[in-house]
Amino acid sequence: MEADRIYNFNPGPAVLPLEVLKEAQGEFLNFNHSGMSILEISHRAKQFDEVLEKAKADVKELMGLGDDYEVLFIQGGASLQFDMIPMNFATKEHKGSYVLSGSFASKAYKEAEILGVGEVAASSKDVDFRHIPTQDELKINPEAAYVHLCYNNTIYGTEYHYIPETNGVPLFADMSSDMLSRPLDFSKFSFIYAGVQKNLGPAGTVLVVAKKSLLEKSPETLPTMLRYDTFYKKNSLYNTPPAFCIYMVGKVAAWIKAQGGLSVMAERNAKKAALLYEAIDSSEGFYKGHADKDSRSFMNVTFRLPSEELEKEFVAEAGKVGLGGVKGHRSVGGMRASIYNAMPYEGVAKLAEFMESFRKAHK
Structure with a gap:
């Protein structure tokens, strides 16, 4: 990743391809x-x-x-x-x-x-x-x-x-x-x-x-x-x-x-989404996804933590390690990671790793 650039999970305006x-x-x-x-x-x-x-x-x-x-x-x-x-x-x-x-x-x-x-x-x-x-x-x-x-x-x-x-x-x-x-x-x-x-x-x-x-x-x-x-x-x-x-x-x-077109985008997006949903589903209830599994988005992964206090801490700590824009919409709270086409797999992997380390530190 370029120096001083974060992994931007904002829902829009959102991440654009670095090459572009x-x-x-x-x-x-x-x-x-x-x-x-x-x-x-x-x-x-x-x-x-x-x-x-x-x-x-x-x-x-x-x-x-x-x-x-x-x-x-x-x-x-x-x-x-x-x-x-x-x-x-x-x-x-x-x-x-x-x-x-x-x-x-x-x-x-x-x-x-x-x-x-x-x-x-x-x-x-x-x-x-x-x-x-x-x-x-x-x-x-x-x-x-x-x-x-x-x-x-x-x-x-x-x-x-x-x-x-x-x-x-x-x-x-x-x-x-x-x-x-x-x-x-x-x-x-x-x-x-x-x-x-x-x-x-x-x-x-x-x-x-x-x-x-x-x-x-x-x-x-x-x-x-x-x-x-x-x-x-x-x-x-x-x-x-x-x-x-x-x-x-x-x-x-x-x-x-x-x-490579939309088929390549779909393959990449499915892999990124699977990584985050696995982090949610394997967390023993620490993270709770909002969407039913058969309706889950490949673009916006939404989830809650056990308390609003922990959610605020999650956002703050994520920002310190270069993971930005993970706060959920003000109307529903919680977390939201927008993983659009331009979000690299490495950014999603870093977020999944952070989720696991944060869970272990606060379970």
Whole structure:
């Protein structure tokens, strides 16, 4: 590991590949012989257009998607998508059908509910979001405009390990935390979005990958910047885009390709997750995982210690040995280790070793 760099387990903004950071650093002052930084170059310049198009092409290639899908970059975070999706696609007659599996899934539903166009297809709130609702639990209205999922729940440490069958209702997914972390049949989804600051780049943009047929026409009653067709028709360049974020997403996508693609990411992520879950499961009850085993996330490992006092000590001691960002979300407490694509195995191994030494010192 580089001197003075810690192992960063923050959930987002999160760890980025060191190779990508160094590459960006190397061309930061003079991007592509332009004599300017990527932060200074015009978004209308041919050089930036090449950055944008390559980022889009690499993302679609990694996802195995064809010309019937388009890639957009939109500002406002995934939280703005919570509003834009029901505004663009749902009506009072054809509501959005929401599966509530955690905090952000619930927030998305709340926005649709405010608009009067949301309904609940399933929820695991009654068990403190410890598991992902199963296929049998889903009660999807066949007249729904779409089914909305949050594919990985960062706060609770749960993740979908199946693609729901919706019987023809378009499937929408917030993949902010696990986008491009493993192979999926992405063609089964009509609309995917991800705040890139967790697994794909720096904070500042949302990646949208959706069927063109959904993006071609938005309700004319919506303001310009809340319409998906605005971004689609202008290739995400209607207004000044988050140029640096797009540049970095392109770098990360190229890095994933160079590593061997999503199958390699999945193999690495499974090994990292297995290491931490073994540390939890073999701790004789000292560590207690939040998620049910069949719903455990490969991206966010959440667990508790016997007391809040020990949890505070755990965070403090972890920081002293270069393990940062392990404190859980303020709404649930405990610990959370986010082990996204860019987190090296060595960092996870060091955390697992620390967990064992801390347990032995405090059991």
